[in-house]
Amino acid sequence: MLKGLLKRNKDIAWRTIEGTTFLVSPFTKKIYPLNEAGQVIWDSLEKETDPACLAKILCRKFQVDLETAKDDTREFCEQLLEEGLIEAVG
């Protein structure tokens, strides 16, 4: 289970182009296009944020129930962590 604060890896390149946010890792050389929910989470991770907070943001933005938002947030953040796109703080 994700605990604690998360933040973007400062070395990840990214840009929103024609409505799609693309992340590019200089380490893995991979490109990660984000869907709308992914972009909301990525934007929210500009500052250190905890997963519960992210889930609430998704809830409000997409009118989904909190449990669904928590599951989606956890799954997405775990992928971002695994790819080195975000970091756990502390």
Place this chain on the structure above:
Amino acid sequence: MGIYKIREKITQLDKNIAKKKIPFQVLLELTYRCNLRCLHCYCVDEAGRQELSLSEIERVLKELAALGCLQVTFSGGETFMREDFFDILGIARKLHYLIFIFTNGVAVDEAAAERIAGFAPLGVEVSLYGATAETHEKITRVKGSFQRTLRAIKLLKMRNVDVTVKWPLLKDTFSHYHKLIELAKSLHVEYRADPLIFPRNDRDPAPLAQRLSDDELCLAYQYLGTSVIKEEPARLSAMQKPVCGAGHDNCCVSPYGDVYPCVQFFLKFGNVRENSFHDIWYHSQAVRDYRKINTYADIPDCRACSMVADCVRCPGLADLEDGSYLGKSQESCRLTRAVIQARKQLYKGGS
């Protein structure tokens, strides 16, 4: 990964990027000053013109980022001749760019390598002209430059920086070509060889003395092997084959703020000291005229050519040497013939 691959992949993911002429990638020439004196160099330091200041560079990078530019390549001259180069890297990192660096490596010591690695560049391309000091320094004309360049490669590799070694195909060093490839392999770095030799920026043809002969070019392409020369080129007609993407989704900004399609193509779109990048990129008359050329079918001299599928036409060369970017580039034709000949040899068991 080469500097062009990210652009290709993202434009495959989103065709709007190419259609809307988003300036996805920029090459910033920070200076034409250099600590070497290479025989084939095209750079001409324009005395009396001021290089872009740090704040001007920051403004340009911000403007470009707002337009969707993701990748910046820093080049020169020699990038490390800029005393504020690390400040410039810091700005690019803060603006979330993919960073690529071209350098001769001479100024890259332990401290510099550590700092470069700290900016997490996508890659660093290091120019290397020979597998020995004698061969390399015959080109650079600076004693001791070979060891310093090798040192840079090793220091960067130790820090897990993705290093590519590159060299132009030069007459004076061609006989050592295979040794360079061996050296690159022994250093565990990727390598690329560039057949294009350009006149100087002031059209001085001196570097052209280093161009390979037709036979040497064919051999050079064979050395590069089947990873570069495919057995079958993509079967594209003139109407299907796009021209070079320079000026369509990428461009160059000179040390003095001039915006060009490419580092060696001096069709001036504008200057960032006089206009915003946005206005230059989307509204200048030079850009509008230039972007009428999209495929080989738009070039009267080339549309009926039998070599279209293999063609490596450089509009910059057509402009510099043949008088017009709207026409043939004789040198590009010669290179294309060499590619075709090399393919025949590679795939038919030739020597």
